[in-house]
Amino acid sequence: MRDILDLYRKGLIDEDEAQGRIWQCFYERGEEFMIDISRHERLGFPEVIFAEGKSEDQLLQIVERILAKGEIALLSHVSPERQSVLKKALSGNAMESAGRLMVVGAKNTGKSPGTVGIITAGTSDIPYAKECSLILESIGTTVVSCYDAGVAGIHRPYLSLREVKDADVLIVLAGMEGALPTMIASITDRPVIAVPTPVGYGVGGCGVGAFIGMLQTCAPGVLVVNIGNTVGAAAGAVRILRTLAKNRS
Numbered sequence: 001m002r003d004i005l006d007l008y009r010k011g012l013i014d015e016d017e018a019q020g021r022i023w024q025c026f027y028e029r030g031e032e033f034m035i036d037i038s039r040h041e042r043l044g045f046p047e048v049i050f051a052e053g054k055s056e057d058q059l060l061q062i063v064e065r066i067l068a069k070g071e072i073a074l075l076s077h078v079s080p081e082r083q084s085v086l087k088k089a090l091s092g093n094a095m096e097s098a099g100r101l102m103v104v105g106a107k108n109t110g111k112s113p114g115t116v117g118i119i120t121a122g123t124s125d126i127p128y129a130k131e132c133s134l135i136l137e138s139i140g141t142t143v144v145s146c147y148d149a150g151v152a153g154i155h156r157p158y159l160s161l162r163e164v165k166d167a168d169v170l171i172v173l174a175g176m177e178g179a180l181p182t183m184i185a186s187i188t189d190r191p192v193i194a195v196p197t198p199v200g201y202g203v204g205g206c207g208v209g210a211f212i213g214m215l216q217t218c219a220p221g222v223l224v225v226n227i228g229n230t231v232g233a234a235a236g237a238v239r240i241l242r243t244l245a246k247n248r249s
Contacts, residue, residue: 044113044242045235046139051102052077056085063090063104072105072138076131076231096138098130101230108140114241115142117167119160119184121150121174124199129173131230132195141238150180157183168244169237175199178210185219191240194224195233
């Protein structure tokens with residue numbers, strides 16, 4: 001960007017040309033999309049492509065533009081059928097998937113700014129936990145996990161904390177009544193990000209009961225994302241880790 005400003009200052013390019021070039025430093029534009037290519041550098045967390053509602057051609061164009069910039073492409077809400085199509089079309093690239101999430105391109109092997117502990121209340125929550133793990137690991141974050149630690153067995157939350165004792169931030173996923181984040185937050189001083197999952201039945205099914213329960217938590221300081229919002233939970237954890245890393249340096 002400094003080079004662009006120097007050219008403008010010297011009168012070698014006009015204002016419109018300078019503005020256009022600066023714009024290109026931040027965004028990669030296609031006919032039907034605009035990619036925030038500088039987001040990872042700016043925020044420490046890359047742009048995530050929401051696949052639902054996009055055509056296969058649009059997804060391929062976006063992924064190819066991102067890969068051409070040397071970045072990894074993260075796609076959320078990708079159906080199994082769509083994943084099969086993308087894997088065939090992008091077979092020359094490293095790929096990994098978990099649940100509805102897909103990562104295309106080589107993972108970041110840089111130094112992790114910290115460690116995220118991921119805890120699930122039940123086995124049914126694991127697909128969502130694995131989405132969180134894949135997102136974080138793909139950008140170089142260290143992850144430790146503990147599954148099936150729900151409050152149906154009151155001793156299990158205590159055991160889960162022993163397994164993630166080295167974590168700086170905790171992401172806790174639960175369906176049903178969503179009680180686990182409250183329990184965890186009542187016995188640890190670590191930041192807790194609560195993720196309600198669409199696991200349950202009856203009146204509170206589809207994650208609504210867990211979501212309301214988490215919002216109504218009596219454990220102060222629990223941060224709650226939307227139902228199944230694994231991307232938001234991972235991004236929140238990264239923001240906390242980056243701040244902790246700056247304070248330590």
